[in-house]
Amino acid sequence: xxxxxxxxxxxxxxxxxxxxxxxxxxFGEDVGYFGGVFRVTAGLQEKYGPHRVFDSPLAEGGIAAxxxxxxxxxxxxxxxIQFADYIFPAYDQIxxxxxxxxxxxxxxxxxxxxxxxxxxGGIKGGHHHSQSPEAQFTHTPGLKVVYCxxxxxxxxxxxxxxxxxxxxxxxxxxxxxxxxxxxxPHNVPTWNSHPDGEVPEEYYSIPLEQADVVIEGxxxxxxxxxxxxxxxxxxxxxxxxxxxxxxxxxLVPWDRDAVVNSVKKTGRCVIVHEAPKTSGFGAxxxxxxxxxxxxxxxxxxxxxxxxxxxxxxTTEWDYLPSPERIAEAIRxxxxx
Amino acid sequence: MTERSxxxxxxYTIGVxxxxxxxxxxxxxxxxxxxxxxxxxxxxxxxxxxxxxxAKGLIRVLTDDGEAKGEWDPNLDAETLIQGLEYMMRLRIFxxxxxxxxxxxxxxxxxxxxxxxxxxxxxTMALKEQDWLFPSYRQPGAQFVRGRDMVSMICHCIGNxxxxxxxxxxxxxxxxREGRFISISSPVGTQFSQAVGVAMASAYKGDDEAxxxxxxxxxxxxxDYHYALNFASTFKPPVILNVVNNQWAISTHVSLATGGRTxxxxxxxxxxxxxxxxxNDFLALYSVTxxxxxxxxxxxxxxxxxxxxxxxxxxxxxxxxxxxxxxNEFECWPGGDPxxxxxxxxMNIGVWxxxxxxxxxxxxxxxxxxxxxxxxxxxxxxxGPYPPASTIFTEVYETVxxxxxEQREELGK
Numbered sequence: 047x048x049x050x051x052x053x054x055x056x057x058x059x060x061x062x063x064x065x066x067x068x069x070x071x072x073f074g075e076d077v078g079y080f081g082g083v084f085r086v087t088a089g090l091q092e093k094y095g096p097h098r099v100f101d102s103p104l105a106e107g108g109i110a111a112x113x114x115x116x117x118x119x120x121x122x123x124x125x126x127i128q129f130a131d132y133i134f135p136a137y138d139q140i141x142x143x144x145x146x147x148x149x150x151x152x153x154x155x156x157x158x159x160x161x162x163x164x165x166x167g168g169i170k171g172g173h174h175h176s177q178s179p180e181a182q183f184t185h186t187p188g189l190k191v192v193y194c195x196x197x198x199x200x201x202x203x204x205x206x207x208x209x210x211x212x213x214x215x216x217x218x219x220x221x222x223x224x225x226x227x228x229x230x231p232h233n234v235p236t237w238n239s240h241p242d243g244e245v246p247e248e249y250y251s252i253p254l255e256q257a258d259v260v261i262e263g264x265x266x267x268x269x270x271x272x273x274x275x276x277x278x279x280x281x282x283x284x285x286x287x288x289x290x291x292x293x294x295x296x297l298v299p300w301d302r303d304a305v306v307n308s309v310k311k312t313g314r315c316v317i318v319h320e321a322p323k324t325s326g327f328g329a330x331x332x333x334x335x336x337x338x339x340x341x342x343x344x345x346x347x348x349x350x351x352x353x354x355x356x357x358x359x360t361t362e363w364d365y366l367p368s369p370e371r372i373a374e375a376i377r378x379x380x381x382x
Numbered sequence: 383m384t385e386r387s388x389x390x391x392x393x394y395t396i397g398v399x400x401x402x403x404x405x406x407x408x409x410x411x412x413x414x415x416x417x418x419x420x421x422x423x424x425x426x427x428x429x430x431x432x433x434x435x436x437a438k439g440l441i442r443v444l445t446d447d448g449e450a451k452g453e454w455d456p457n458l459d460a461e462t463l464i465q466g467l468e469y470m471m472r473l474r475i476f477x478x479x480x481x482x483x484x485x486x487x488x489x490x491x492x493x494x495x496x497x498x499x500x501x502x503x504x505x506t507m508a509l510k511e512q513d514w515l516f517p518s519y520r521q522p523g524a525q526f527v528r529g530r531d532m533v534s535m536i537c538h539c540i541g542n543x544x545x546x547x548x549x550x551x552x553x554x555x556x557x558x559r560e561g562r563f564i565s566i567s568s569p570v571g572t573q574f575s576q577a578v579g580v581a582m583a584s585a586y587k588g589d590d591e592a593x594x595x596x597x598x599x600x601x602x603x604x605x606d607y608h609y610a611l612n613f614a615s616t617f618k619p620p621v622i623l624n625v626v627n628n629q630w631a632i633s634t635h636v637s638l639a640t641g642g643r644t645x646x647x648x649x650x651x652x653x654x655x656x657x658x659x660x661x662n663d664f665l666a667l668y669s670v671t672x673x674x675x676x677x678x679x680x681x682x683x684x685x686x687x688x689x690x691x692x693x694x695x696x697x698x699x700x701x702x703x704x705x706x707x708x709x710n711e712f713e714c715w716p717g718g719d720p721x722x723x724x725x726x727x728x729m730n731i732g733v734w735x736x737x738x739x740x741x742x743x744x745x746x747x748x749x750x751x752x753x754x755x756x757x758x759x760x761x762x763x764x765x766g767p768y769p770p771a772s773t774i775f776t777e778v779y780e781t782v783x784x785x786x787x788e789q790r791e792e793l794g795k
Binding site for chain 2: 071097102103105107108111112113114115116117118119120121123135138139142143147148149150151152153154155156187188190210211212255298299302
């Protein structure tokens with residue numbers, strides 16, 4: 047075990063992959079010599095060479111297409127989209143091409159591409175460095191969608207994503223790169239003192255499709271992913287309610303059994319995400335939970351999300367689900 | 383080249399097609415460019431600027447009289463040339479038969495390669511069998527060169543039980559792994575930049591492979607075209623990037639596709655050697671592709687080619703060009719008909735005659751008919767059988783995830 051923040055943990059996952067599989071190549075904007083604007087690929091070019099870890103021209107649509115072609119011809123590319131907000135020039139290549147290649151070619155071609163991309167708010171990034179566009183990809187058959195939340199699962203999930211023969215969109219909550227974010231921007235601890243900052247140095251993987259029960263409880267199920275997992279922890283503490291907290295980790299395919307079993311037990315459910323509410327992945331989960339747990343529900347399913355507006359700059363704390371808003375929703379589920 | 387036609391109005395300059403229905407088209411008779419105008423630079427030492435004249439001019443080998451001339455003559459033996467003619471005739475006859483099927487309701491849709499048969503056929507013949515093909519929808523002829531069975535192609539077009547893509551794609555959206563022929567995609571141009579990635583992987587692995595890709599003059603407006611050129615210029619992988627300038631993107635004439643110079647000349651700015659070739663000249667097409675392949679083999683990276691041609695037929699079975707261009711425009715095209723030009727050349731050099739030609743056409747026609755009948759044994763469009771409904775749910779992922787499996791069970795098939 048070693049103390050790692052999320053950046054070091056992701057770097058470690060990438061390094062193991064470069065070491066284990068000669069067909070793994072890593073590229074994207076600024077990922078080579080400089081090691082990425084968030085430093086996730088730091089040192090990898092120096093160690094593995096510029097043919098395996100390199101800077102690409104600044105064109106997300108080109109990055110996605112190149113990755114697809116490389117994947118068709120036997121490589122296992124890991125492409126970085128510098129901010130999830132910048133993934134949209136690549137949307138056609140991802141949604142129409144990469145996601146559908148296996149199906150539309152009758153299984154004759156496929157491409158095992160992984161797109162890593164920092165997502166989410168809390169860094170004063172305004173509307174173009176803060177979005178969390180997971181739902182734009184969960185609606186695309188053929189893609190797997192993963193959202194890590196801490197150094198331990200970041201490393202294990204990224205390993206599985208790269209090794210997966212299906213294309214994967216891997217979201218990294220940039221607010222949590224250096225420490226868990228509990229909703230208070232003035233008090234962000236480091237991963238150093240957090241149990242999930244203890245990361246095995248050796249290779250390991252965490253299966254996709256598996257949620258993580260972060261806190262066990264009996265009175266209410268709280269479901270979140272990314273940075274919101276930690277905000278929910280704070281909210282649960284503040285609420286004084288005996289909550290079960292589930293970190294979904296993989297959104298497609300999601301661990302419905304873990305969620306359904308928990309909601310059947312608690313009878314109450316709060317879903318939290320920082321993306322806008324309308325057509326957010328919380329809507330899909332809420333509908334599925336209602337289908338499966340209708341006779342167990344003791345209260346309406348609550349959703350606490352970002353607003354249906356562009357992501358703001360200086361007022362981002364009023365945009366992101368706060369511990370207060372989440373705690374209120376938890377309390378509402380407890381009303382008779 | 384044909385000058386761009388425009389009307390100046392306020393506040394924009396608007397490109398216009400030179401001729402519309404009712405006009406008497408004329409492209410000035412024959413091409414002014416002649417086969418001996420342009421030399422063939424050494425591919426192993428050629429710099430981009432050495433191709434400036436080739437990007438602006440027009441590489442030709444066949445004269446208007448059907449003679450092969452100039453440095454670009456690939457000096458192919460008669461057997462290869464006859465093989466090329468056979469593939470082109472096969473594609474034309476195949477297309478005509480498929481179009482008849484579409485018109486009688488036996489295919490939902492079809493796209494012919496009429497007037498552009500030489501392109502994919504000559505270019506694929508000039509490549510090695512391990513080279514990757516990333517075509518647009520008007521290069522199905524490459525499959526004949528690689529030996530794909532016509533029954534399999536027709537089964538795909540019908541979408542029956544033997545369709546290798548299981549009824550998932552529209553007709554003509556061929557996929558053929560064995561021939562390294564990527565799945566055709568309707569969003570045009572996406573294959574162009576993917577091809578650069580394929581070629582980068584070949585270079586990474588040290589394999590002697592090149593990747594060839596094609597898109598149209600209209601599609602060259604897409605970002606994917608420019609991504610491809612810029613990434614190819616930056617990483618110099620063994621890729622051959624072709625813009626098939628066939629004058630028409632459905633009803634949009636090339637005058638509206640660009641205000642720039644020739645398409646080939648765009649490549650010069652990316653420091654990619656760039657050639658402009660008569661797309662109806664089998665020999666010239668073969669030759670420029672061979673030249674580009676030699677550059678790829680020598681580790682010199684990409685070549686950019688404008689294939690100058692004319693879309694003789696409709697865009698697709700859903701299109702009616704009489705609504706936007708004169709019906710006799712193709713007859714006036716200086717490049718003529720690519721099949722007739724190669725046939726004339728073969729007759730010129732004394733290896734072909736009317737009798738052989740007629741016999742070959744009849745043989746191919748019979749083969750196409752028999753392939754069609756054989757394909758219908760596996761299901762026709764009207765009554766099937768089609769691939770089982772369960773194929774909706776398979777190959778979305780490597781293994782079927784629970785949510786897709788549940789939906790399959792919900793359908794109950």
